[in-house]
Amino acid sequence: MAFGDLVGQKDIKDRLHAxxxxxxxxxxxxxxxxxxxxxxxxxxxxxxxxxxxASSDGACGKCPSCTYFDAGTHPDIRTFEAQKGKKTIRIEDLRSGLISDIAVNPQISARKVYMIDADKLADVSQNLLLKSLEEPPKGVEFILTCSDPSKLLGTILSRVTTLQLQPYSSDEVMKILKDSGKCGDDETKIRFCADFSAGIPGKALSLADDEDFASEREHIFDMVMRMPRMSVTDILTDEAEYWNGNSDKVDELLQLLQWTLGDVAMLLASPDKGVLKNGDKKEEIKRFISDVRGLTLINVSNAVNAVTDFAKGLKVNISYDAACCSMLLKIHKELAR
Ligand SMILES: [Zn+2]
Known part of the structure; x- marks a missing residue:
């Protein structure tokens, strides 16, 4: 594997090629x-x-260096991360493993690499690194990774070449999921997790084997399908209890709800066109539409608006319980005809 073989990120790969x-x-x-x-x-x-x-595509994958690297035993790379349960990298680790080590020649390669999780660098550690970053000895390479560069000192940012990874397309995330083997051949699950991840492969990979997520998806889909048969009491007891018990996952639940309502709208508008988010549940959605007599796109659109209003309200600290029940009752009013 070379960086040229990684999925996506064409702009960055082009820069590295050059x-x-x-x-x-x-x-x-x-x-x-x-x-x-x-x-x-x-x-x-x-x-x-x-x-x-190395070629302009990256590592050859065959030389002794690549062999050691793949085995995890390369002596010329050092990785600095926070220890489990700690918020920052220990400054002693940087002093002994980097500052005191930087002048020592590499053992098997022409270069040595220090990889640092810069999200875990305290200010004092960033200051310690400044001089090394400013004038690294020949053959020394730094690779910092960071989700939030605004927490890094301007003097660090001015000394590094920044490579900003962009969100992946759904097809690219699907390829990463397939290559991981986590979803087997389950094409629907692969597409669902890829779409839901909004271009973040790490999220898609964790969703793929998250049983809670699978059960949330089923619950929300079933809730919409059962809505016409539910009573107001059902909503204010069982359903409200579910949403209150899962308030920490409300963003996911709302996204799932939007998707299910979106699928209903799509099949209502054009029964044979369009790609559904819940592609494996097309027949159930069709049955739902034929069972709810007189259901119109306006009803579904009003239901979607209730979800959007609740999501907006959450950002301004409304009462979760009351607003959630209000959303569910509005959806019920539109779908239970
Ligand atoms: Zn090689």
């Missing part, structure tokens, strides 16, 4: 949302920097 045709930069900062794959990308970059026969 760089590896000559002399690469010495200090990199890889940024992007949590879960987007900064570490994966950073490791491929590190492997290419250490490789004995």
């Amino acid at each position: 760089m590896f045709a000559g002399e690469p930069a010495q200090s990199f900062l890889i940024t992007g949302a949590p879960g987007i794959g900064k570490r994966t990308f950073g490791r491929e970059l590190a492997k290419a920097l250490l490789c004995e026969d």
Whole structure:
């Protein structure tokens, strides 16, 4: 594997292609949302920097350096992360593993690489690194990864080459999910998790084996399908209880609800066109539409508006319980005809 083989991120790969045709930069900062794959990308970059026969596509994958790297035993890469349960990287670790080590020659490669989780750098550690970043000895490479560069000192940002990872397309996330083998051949699940992740592979991968997410999806879908048969009492007791018990996941629940209502609207508007989010449940949605007599797009649109209003209200600290019940009752009014 070389960075050229990674899915997507064409702009960054083009920049690296050009760089590896000559002399690469010495200090990199890889940024992007949590879960987007900064570490994966950073490791491929590190492997290419250490490789004995790198091309403009990255590491060769065959030389002794690449073999050591893949086995996790390469002596010329050091990784700095916060220890489990700690918020920041220990400054002693940076002093002993980086500051005191930086002048020591690499053992098997022409370069050595320091990979640092810069989200976990306290200000005092950032200051400690400044001089090394300013004048790194020949052959020393820094790869910093960071979700929130605004927390880094301006003097650090001015010394690094920034590579900003962009959200992936749904098809790209699907490819990453397929390559991971986490969803088997379940094409519907792969597409659902990829779409839901909004271009963040780490989120898609964690959703793929999150049983809670699978059960939330089923619950919300069933809730909409059962809505016409529910009584107001059902909503104010069982359903309200579910939403109150899962208030920490309300963003996910609302997204799932929007998607289900969106699928109803799509099939109502044109029964044989369009790609549904819940593609595996098309027949159930069709049955729902034929069972609810007189259901119109206006009803569904009003239901969607109730969801949007609740989501907006959450941002201004409304009472969760009351607003949630109000949303559910409005949806019920539109769908129970
Ligand atoms: Zn190699």
